[in-house]
Amino acid sequence: MINITLPDKSVRQVESGTTALDIAKSISEGLARNVLAAKVNGEVIDATLPINEDASLNLLTWNDDEGKAAMWHSSAHLMAEAIEQLYPGVKFGIGPNVENGFYYDIDFGETQVSDADFKKIEDRILSLAREKQTFNRREISKADAIDYFTGKGDEYKLELIDELADGEITFYESGTFTDLCRGPHLPGTGMIKAVKLLGIAGAYWRGDEKRKMLTRIYGITFPKQKELTEFLEMLEEAKKRDHRKLGAELEIFAFSQKVGQGLPLWLPKGAELRERLEQFLKIVQKKMGYQQVITPHIGKVELYKISGHYDKYGEDSFHPITTPIEGEEFFLKPMNCPHHCEIYNSIPKSYRDLPYRIAEFGTVYRYEQSGELHGLTRVRGFTQDDAHIFCTPDQLKDEFKGVMDIVEIIFKALDFNDFIIQISLRDPDDMEKYIGSEENWEKAEKAILEVVEERGLDVIVESGEAAFYGPKMDFIVKDALGRKWQLGTIQVDYNLPERFELEYVGADNEKHRPVMIHRAPFGSMERFVAVLLEHCAGKFPLWLTPDQAIVLPISEKYHKYAEKVLNLLNNSEIRALVDExxxxxxxxIRDAELKKIPYMLIVGEKEENDGSVSVRKQGEGDIGTFTVEEFVKMVNEEVDRLLDIKI
RNA sequence: GCCGAUGUAGCUCAGUUGGCCAGAGCAGCUGAUUUGUAAUCAGCCGGCCGGGGGUUCGAAUCCCUCCAUCGGCUCCA
Known part of the structure; x- marks a missing residue:
């Protein structure tokens, strides 16, 4: 007998070799029907595998992420089986579960497959699911595994097997399909009740663009039809939040084929909004000792050779522009830091001048691959809320913290709570990619990790994601469709000061090298506004929104009073307009609601007589009648509450 | 850049076994209406059917090519 400890700490004595599914059945049939996989001593395995020793047991269902993972991973196998039946001779790459569903990479050979084929594949998947196939796990020797896939002619699986050690290889069989797989899988395919193939796309084998492109099919499955319906409704809702759609509707930005792809045009409402954001940050920065600078949009090629960017990105950049007579070469600036280094260099510095913090809303241009462009989040010309801090190594940590304070202030003012902090360090397996000394890298990485430690931050650490010149901390948010975008960034750099030979005279009267911090709390104005649009579904915070209020006279008779109200509002710095x-x-009201104007002020005879406005709040409805003064106070208080900056 | 899909009026969409002058709703304009918390009525304007080639007596519809957009892959200083 063995002891099985359940999550509620109760202990059950069962025969050795009992499966998680058996235990579930002993608790209730209903539970057993819903068990997708099991977590035994912290390891997720098939619920149908025997347990042979004392263990803690979690029965995983649809409510657990790991349960969903088992469901979707099994669904990938089922889709592969369906596809293999429909398209004999196809070869398979990898087929994992992902955050929302699963995919399988498939080599269809000469056959063209498109989303028009989805229906057929979905139907086959469902009919296979109804067969209630089981997933049969078996350990297999490396030689036998190689034999099997050699027989099948699947070079992709053979490549995967090649990297595995003999003795750790397992196959899973379900129906007519056998796959190299670690598991875990569902007790049976009958639990898959609804399926939807979501997309088809090319994907390079092993993510390497030099290798063959396979066809990746994305899909998702559910244990209930209703859940699929809800998922599809959620997707529809998310599309309504898409910044590309909202940006057009709210007249924030536009693109023009004539101007060029990836080059956003800020419309008046968008430009005003962006200026308010910039103004806000400028005020914060001023309080924190930053100075504004302005630099040109181009710089000599030589500048980027010094900075090292030329070697790294020269080939992928927009090609240089040249002077007509001398043939001097200039790049459209892809970043501001080299210019800022030269600002530092323009006047000799003493340690008393540090930290030297210079900021610029600097517009930069980068050649992004055409397939990468995406609304305002990925563009070829954008404006960074850039700043560089030059400080002594001793000041680094405090300065880093100061930048984090700014990010915090901004995110608070915009009610932006849902973000991930990522620390990016070097890739220990590929140190060749980076420039700068080992010693400096270690110092920089240590400083960041110490700050995280001191602040008790919840962060994810990614090795290999660092910039080529230094480690960084990024603030990452998800868009309406769950795609991740990097917003704010703080990067430590010991490298550029070296390359630009930046110096300061220390208290010891000797020359020293400063440390540099690159930072952009918004990241870029374009991307930030895009993400903000999606975050607030077009309903910007009151202090930021283009039009804060609209006066709606009941009829022409009250136009005069409406104008009077408008004047009062404008005199109180409230952005308002009248619908005449x-x-x-x-x-x-309907039109104002659709434009997402926060306050609608309805005025008629009653209001004119007692100098009031009838206030309707966007999305909420009538909130009562106020005097104009009261309304102004209410708006100002709401704005102040959001902009409550404590420095 | 690569794979796949899409491109009809400012927006959302009809229209393809190739066949009269390409349609609707919304928006816009004009007029009527003078309105009390999410759509007043009527009329009008608006499109070389993404661009360019080709096949055909005839192309929005079929073929080629380029451009852009969408979903991914790769990339992202």
Whole structure:
């Protein structure tokens, strides 16, 4: 007999060799029907595998991420089986579960497959699911595994097997399909009740663009039809939040084929909004000792050779522009730091001048591959809220913290709470990629990790994601469709000061090298506004939104009073307008609601007589009648609450 | 850049076994209406069917090519 400890700490004595599924059955049939996999001593395995020793046991269901993972991983196998039946002779790459579903990379040979084929594949998957196939795990020797896939002619699986050690290879069989797989899998395919193939795309084998492109099919499955319906509804909702759609509707930005792809045009409302964001940051930065600078949009090629960017990105950049007579070469600046280094260098520095913090809303241009462009989040011309801090090594940590304070202030003012902090360090397996001394890298990485430690931050650490010149901390958010975007960034750099021979005279009267911090709390204005649009679904915070209020006169008779209200509002720094169309009030309200204007002020006879406005809040409805003064106070208080900056 | 899909009016979409002058709703404009918390009515304007080639008596519809967009892959100083 062995002891099985359940999550509620209760202990069950069972025969050795009992499966998780058996234990579930002993608890209740209902539970057993819902068990997707089991977590035994912290390891996720098939619920149908025997347990042979004392263990803690978690029965994983649809409510557990690991349960979903088993479901979707099994679904990938099922899709592969369906596809193999429909397209005999196809070869398979990898087929994992992902955050929302699963995919399988498939080599279809000469056959063209498109989303028009999805229906057929989905139907086959469902009919296989109904066969209630089981997943049969078996350990197999490396030689036998190689034999099997050699027989099948699947070079992709053979490549994967080649990297595995003999004795750790397992196969899973379900129906007519056998796959190299570690598991775990569902007790049976019958638990898959609904399937939807979501997309088809090319994907390089092993993510290497030099290798063959396979066809990746994404899909998702559910234990209930209803959940699929809900998932699809959620996708529809997310699309409504897409910044590309909202940006057009709210007249924030536009693109023009004539201007060029990836080159955003800020419309008046968007430009005003962006200026408010910039102004806000400028005020914060001023309080924190930054000085504004301005640098040109181009710089000599030589500048980027010194900085090292030329070697790294020269080939991938927009090609240089040249002077007509001398043939001097200039790059459109892809970043501001080299210019800022030269600003540092323009006047000799003493340790008393440090930290030297210079900021610029610097517009930069980068050649992004055409397939990468994406609304405002990935563009070829954008403006960074850039700044560089030059300080002594002793000051580094405090300066780093100061930057984090700014990020915090900004995220708070925008009610932005849902972000991930990522620390990016070197790739220990590929040190060739980086420039700069070992000693400096270690110092920089240590400083960041210490700050994280001191602040008790919840961060994810990624090795190999560092910039080529130094480690960094990034603030990452997800867009409406769950794609991740990097917003703010703080990067430590010992390298550029070296390359630009930056110096300061220390208290010891000797020359020293400063440390440099690159930082951009927004990241880029374009990407930030895009993510903000999606975050607030177009309903910007009151202090930021283009139009804060709209006055809606009931009829032409009250236009005069409406104008008077408008003047009062404008005099109180409230951005407002009047709807003087000869439309019914219901219509004016509807239009203002759709434009997401936060406050609608309805004025008619009653309001004119007692100098008031009837206030309707966007998305909420009528909130009562106020005097204009009261309304102004209410708006100002709401704005101040968000902009409550404590430095 | 690569794989796949898409491209009809400012927006959302009809229209393909190739066949009269390419349609609708919304938006816009004009007029009527003077309106009390999410769409007043009527009329009008608006499209070389993404661009360019080709096949055909005839192309929005079929073929080629380029461009852009969308979903991924790779990349992202």
């Amino acid at each position: 169309r000869s439309e019914k009030t219901g219509r004016k």
